[in-house]
Amino acid sequence: MTAMLSRPRRRGVRATLLVLPAVIPVAIVVIGGIGTTVVQSLGLMPLVGTPALSVKTFEGTDDLLSSALLSLGIAVVSTAIAAVVGFFTAVLIISGNWGGRIVGALSAAAVTVPHLVGAASVGLLLSDSGVLARIFGIPPESWPALVAGPTWFAVIAEYAWKESAFIALIIVGTLATRITSYDETAAVLGAHRGARLRFVVLPLAAPSLLVASTIAFAYTLGSYEVAWLLGKTYPEPLSVMALRLFNSASLTARPEAAAVAVITLLLTAAVVVLAMLGLRRMRAWQ
């Protein structure tokens, strides 16, 4: 065995040591948190009683399926709207004209607004006695149930608004330095604006669009504030259900809360895996 490590190996060890201070806390929080939740959901860490391996929390939690479908529905619709709006917002920002600069500034401002504040604002705007209803002079009984209604309109609108700004800025960040060159190249090859959007801008934006949309989807699926403030009380999304069970007066509900969290985690992980597989198939990513 040689006493000294080779230079590339030494460099690798050094790099590993340098990232450890960042990796260790993250690993403790993520792996520790997930591990605790999984263990608790399997009945191995009850607040009262004897630990016993069981999946009854998954079977016994009422409305788990309908809540999961509802959560997926909200996340899919709001993320899809955010992706479309975010992409076109990014295109507008990248165009560099005055309109684009204003939209860019508004997007940057929107990202800084906490979801809780955003939800309160959307509630004030869209409720039956809200700003819009008053502006249009529509009485509460005639105003559609946008807040806490059956369509989950306000929840989806809030997520779509906030996440579209996030997606737009991510796309702008990845395209800003190179899209002008490729756009000019396509133009002098005879491609009109629509063809450039379809054959150049969209494919080049696709990797960042997919990654940003996946992040937005994961966030939307896992966060509870907006749905809790603006959604119906029943059925409830997974995140709201997990929070309610976790805060329940019944201590036996804790494993059920953990089970709901695990289901949410699995759904998110499945979507992330699919997104990563899709990303690897994209030529622009390679």
Next chain:
Amino acid sequence: MTTELMTSAITLTSVTKSYSTTAPAALHGVNLDILPGTSTAIVGPSGSGKSTILRIIAGLEDANGGRVRLSGRDVTALLPEQRGISMVFQRPLLFPHLTVLDNVAFADRAAGVSRAQARKQAREHLEMVQMGTFASRSPQSLSGGQQQRVAVARALAAKPSVLLLDEPFSALDPGLKDEMHAMIASIRAAVNPTILFVTHDRDEASAMAERIVVLENGQLLQHDTVDHVFHQPASLAVARLLGGKNAFAGVIDNGVHHSAIGAVAIDGDVGSGRATLVFRHEAVTSTLRHATSGADAAALATPHADAAACQRLGPRELRGTVTAAVQRGPRRELVVRVGDADVHTEAAPGNLLSVGDPVTVSLPCEALWTVPA
């Protein structure tokens, strides 16, 4: 075989361009006529407006004033995609999400041609640049030279009447550049578009173009044949910009230029008065002079009896001493002290001249030219 392209004349009339109100104008009222089917190089120092001219012709920049016409058709207000012009940039800018073949098929696909048909035509253009075997590769897997070949094929696949090249080969090594020049020559033989290209490389300009446009500070100094801009520059600035090293201020009297290197007879009607004598250092050679042939003296009277055009010319041989010698590949550049002046020359073949050697500098009368002082 690929269809021959329609080729267009390019006419710029009083084109001006300023990028800001505080900065100097990038172009000052440029007038330019490019004949259809020709290849023209634009040369000039950095910031002289070379690329700006190309971008205005392509429609990527709006001129502040003036008109751009292609074969008489005013295209000033048209978008780039409506002009029928292709442009190759300094960077190949191949679309990273497309294969080599699909990059070349891009123009047809954007025009609504089916994928199969577009790829069929793209293969022909790839073959034209000897890149047919790389069709299924990704652009990132190609070398810089290969990428630039594909970029040229992609531009040609758009069937442009004008092909603009903005320093496309500047990042390539000399061997690859020669290959690219040969490729452009074969493309011209096959499809003959009007070519206008920007380059910093004087050798490249003369290798690829029939005519050269010289720009400085946004002003067109000369537009002429390659031979004329090198050997008969319009001004001292043109001579300097094209690498001319010999310039001797003086006075013309009765067809003879008098300067620090002595009296040198000039062919043709050169008028009289103050003028600067210029000649290319590549056009004058130095040979070793034996010590017995006399002391250094400027402007010996040794008429050329065998050159009919130069019958009346008198002095065209100078005597001097080598003060500097630099080997550039197979050529040996010399600085020869003649009287109080330095003359830049090249060593004649077989003359391994060194600093301190006495030499005779031969000035062919065809190489001599005067520009306004």
